[in-house]
Amino acid sequence: MKNRVLVIGNGIIGLSSALAALQRGRDVTILDRIAQGGDNCSQGNAGMVVPSHFIPLAVPGIISQGLRWMRDPESPFYVKPRLSLDLMRWGLRFYMSTNADQVAAGTQVLRDMNLQSREMYSQWQDNGIDCSLVKRGLLMLCNTQHALDEEATIANQARSLGIPASVLSVEETNSLDPNVTMATVGSVYYPKDCHLDPSQLMQSLRNKITSLGGKFLLREHAQGWKTSKGRVHAVETVSGDVEADEFVLCGGVWSDGMVRSLKLRIPMQPGKGYSLTVPDPVELPSVCSIFVEAKVAVTPIGNSLRFGGTMELGELNQSIDPRRVQGIVKSIPKYMPNFKPQHFEGIQPWVGLRPVSPDGLPYIGRTNAYSNLTIATGHAMMGISLGPITGKLVGEVLDGEAPSVDLSHLSPDRFAE
Numbered sequence: 407m408k409n410r411v412l413v414i415g416n417g418i419i420g421l422s423s424a425l426a427a428l429q430r431g432r433d434v435t436i437l438d439r440i441a442q443g444g445d446n447c448s449q450g451n452a453g454m455v456v457p458s459h460f461i462p463l464a465v466p467g468i469i470s471q472g473l474r475w476m477r478d479p480e481s482p483f484y485v486k487p488r489l490s491l492d493l494m495r496w497g498l499r500f501y502m503s504t505n506a507d508q509v510a511a512g513t514q515v516l517r518d519m520n521l522q523s524r525e526m527y528s529q530w531q532d533n534g535i536d537c538s539l540v541k542r543g544l545l546m547l548c549n550t551q552h553a554l555d556e557e558a559t560i561a562n563q564a565r566s567l568g569i570p571a572s573v574l575s576v577e578e579t580n581s582l583d584p585n586v587t588m589a590t591v592g593s594v595y596y597p598k599d600c601h602l603d604p605s606q607l608m609q610s611l612r613n614k615i616t617s618l619g620g621k622f623l624l625r626e627h628a629q630g631w632k633t634s635k636g637r638v639h640a641v642e643t644v645s646g647d648v649e650a651d652e653f654v655l656c657g658g659v660w661s662d663g664m665v666r667s668l669k670l671r672i673p674m675q676p677g678k679g680y681s682l683t684v685p686d687p688v689e690l691p692s693v694c695s696i697f698v699e700a701k702v703a704v705t706p707i708g709n710s711l712r713f714g715g716t717m718e719l720g721e722l723n724q725s726i727d728p729r730r731v732q733g734i735v736k737s738i739p740k741y742m743p744n745f746k747p748q749h750f751e752g753i754q755p756w757v758g759l760r761p762v763s764p765d766g767l768p769y770i771g772r773t774n775a776y777s778n779l780t781i782a783t784g785h786a787m788m789g790i791s792l793g794p795i796t797g798k799l800v801g802e803v804l805d806g807e808a809p810s811v812d813l814s815h816l817s818p819d820r821f822a823e
């Protein structure tokens with residue numbers, strides 16, 4: 407009998423892990439509490455594949471900037487003040503992760519993962535996993551000279567890490583995407599970045615997994631675990647126990663809650679974000695971009711244009727705060743003046759919860775406590791970017807092979823108490 411792998415979570419990380427396990431000859435089942443095509447964080451996001459994002463979230467200076475933003479209800483970053491021991495502990499770990507050595511180590515890991523993942527997307531596309539991958543790069547659009555100077559410093563760092571980046575004047579920025587009118591003082595262009603259609607990617611992955619014999623067990627909520635002698639035997643659901651030989655937890659922001667009954671901790675906060683997709687925009691850029699000061703991502707998806715943004719830390723629910731959505735809408739004409747607030751009237755915002763670890767790095771690997779439990783989660787703003795390489799790493803972990811990327815900084819046990 408083939409070795410059975412149960413993957414918990416039908417998001418990009420679960421699907422990428424399932425694909426890798428199937429390609430390694432395992433008998434794979436994916437369990438999720440929502441229906442096929444149901445909404446999780448992997449559906450309505452900005453779909454960017456970003457080697458340019460090699461700096462972890464927790465960097466020196468971010469806390470003072472975050473505190474300034476918190477006074478503005480329409481700002482791109484917000485922490486809902488509340489008395490929560492988990493949030494306080496997470497905040498302390500976040501603060502401790504902003505030291506230069508840790509950031510430098512995280513930078514190398516994210517660079518390696520992003521570049522490998524980008525290559526894998528091309529291979530996936532060639533192997534029938536169609537996600538409308540567009541390899542035209544990313545523009546970091548700046549409204550102020552101060553932001554452009556900061557982005558130019560990051561571009562220097564990128565080049566020193568082998569990631570191409572150019573600082574562009576206003577004219578060079580405009581000529582790179584003549585389809586759209588932009589109001590900037592200049593930009594940084596990352597030619598290796600790409601964009602794709604996340605919903606199409608998810609559907610193509612499911613089709614591929616089904617064609618390789620993978621099974622889906624949907625509308626089943628994993629409620630607990632059956633364990634003995636340092637091994638997991640089954641996941642408990644209302645319909646009964648689901649047994650397997652190996653378990654891969656890819657439960658996104660809900661993963662920490664799921665491992666608590668195993669006496670494990672993978673600290674995580676939900677980073678709520680919104681996207682607005684305009685079906686027939688006044689202008690359709692051909693290159694994806696980020697409004698640097700406003701922290702809004704702009705992605706052409708087919709004939710529509712998606713704007714995504716905000717990072718609201720701390721609330722594990724999918725309620726929509728209209729003030730935050732307004733913050734996105736108001737920022738758009740500052741960078742793309744032909745877009746007006748009325749173009750967004752009647753557009754229903756999509757909401758997603760990013761799984762955010764305190765050091766801005768994912769959790770990938772086995773746990774010390776359970777020899778057949780692998781964890782893959784905590785990808786925050788980069789789950790799409792890092793999906794393929796995460797799946798590859800999970801496959802290597804399952805087979806006990808040397809990992810393609812140094813996993814020592816990604817251990818799920820790194821915050822164990």
Ligand SMILES: Cc1cc2nc3c(=O)[nH]c(=O)nc-3n(C[C@H](O)[C@H](O)[C@H](O)COP(=O)(O)OP(=O)(O)OC[C@H]3O[C@@H](n4cnc5c(N)ncnc54)[C@H](O)[C@@H]3O)c2cc1C
Binds near residue numbers: 445783
């Ligand atoms: C506005 C926005 C824009 C973004 N843009 C980008 C981008 O451009 N590029 C990029 O790389 N990333 C982007 N991201 C981040 C990206 O969307 C996430 O990192 C990624 O989707 C996380 O994937 P996941 O598989 O870990 O989690 P999810 O997609 O959330 O999947 C987790 C799954 O686990 C299931 N689950 C949880 N608990 C249980 C349980 N008890 N039983 C059964 N099933 C369970 C859930 O139902 C869910 O389906 C963006 C996010 C947001 C919000």
